Amino acid sequence: MNDLIAAISDANSGSQRTETDARSGLVFLDDIHRQRRHGKLLESLVRSWPIGAGIVIACFAPALSEVLSVIKPWGMWVVFPFVALSARPELHLGSLGETVSQAILFLQFPVEGYFAKKILKGRVTLRGVSGQILLYHFLGVAQLFLVCRALGDGTLH
Numbered sequence: 056m057n058d059l060i061a062a063i064s065d066a067n068s069g070s071q072r073t074e075t076d077a078r079s080g081l082v083f084l085d086d087i088h089r090q091r092r093h094g095k096l097l098e099s100l101v102r103s104w105p106i107g108a109g110i111v112i113a114c115f116a117p118a119l120s121e122v123l124s125v126i127k128p129w130g131m132w133v134v135f136p137f138v139a140l141s142a143r144p145e146l147h148l149g150s151l152g153e154t155v156s157q158a159i160l161f162l163q164f165p166v167e168g169y170f171a172k173k174i175l176k177g178r179v180t181l182r183g184v185s186g187q188i189l190l191y192h193f194l195g196v197a198q199l200f201l202v203c204r205a206l207g208d209g210t211l212h
Contacts, residue, residue: 102172102179109168113161120160136195137163145202167191 112119120138123130131139141148142156171187172179 102177105168105171105179105184106165107168109165112164116160116164132196132199133192135160135163136192136199140195140199140202143199143202 116135120131120135123134128139138156138160140146141159142152146152148155167188168184170191171184174187175183
């Protein structure tokens with residue numbers, strides 16, 4: 056009888072050990088998953104550097120636009136093509152045009168950084184981001200040229 060009680064007691068302590076081992080195993084797996092999520096978060100933040108660089112450039116955008124306004128129209132066309140495009144009278148924005156131009160002045164580079172990050176996906180390099188931004192600016196200048204020539208009076212202002 057004592058042997059039976061001892062066997063039952065050993066079986067119960069063995070099941071408790073198994074539950075404890077299982078719990079510690081689950082905790083160990085949870086720690087591994089947490090570390091992987093933390094690593095992915097850090098990797099995602101590192102890959103988001105184009106957005107951060109765009110925000111830094113946006114802080115200096117008003118001063119840069121003042122410097123570039125001396126080289127009319129090409130200075131603003133090359134660096135801030137979307138600001139120049141939003142200021143065109145052919146768009147008929149009226150009094151809203153000034154507000155839209157000011158918003159685009161601050162948002163242009165962070166949005167370009169975001170789009171470059173999304174298009175390049177996992178291959179976010181300085182060369183790739185620079186190429187994407189140069190492409191956006193080329194397309195913006197081409198659109199400005201077309202709007203100015205086709206819809207406007209042909210003057211570049």
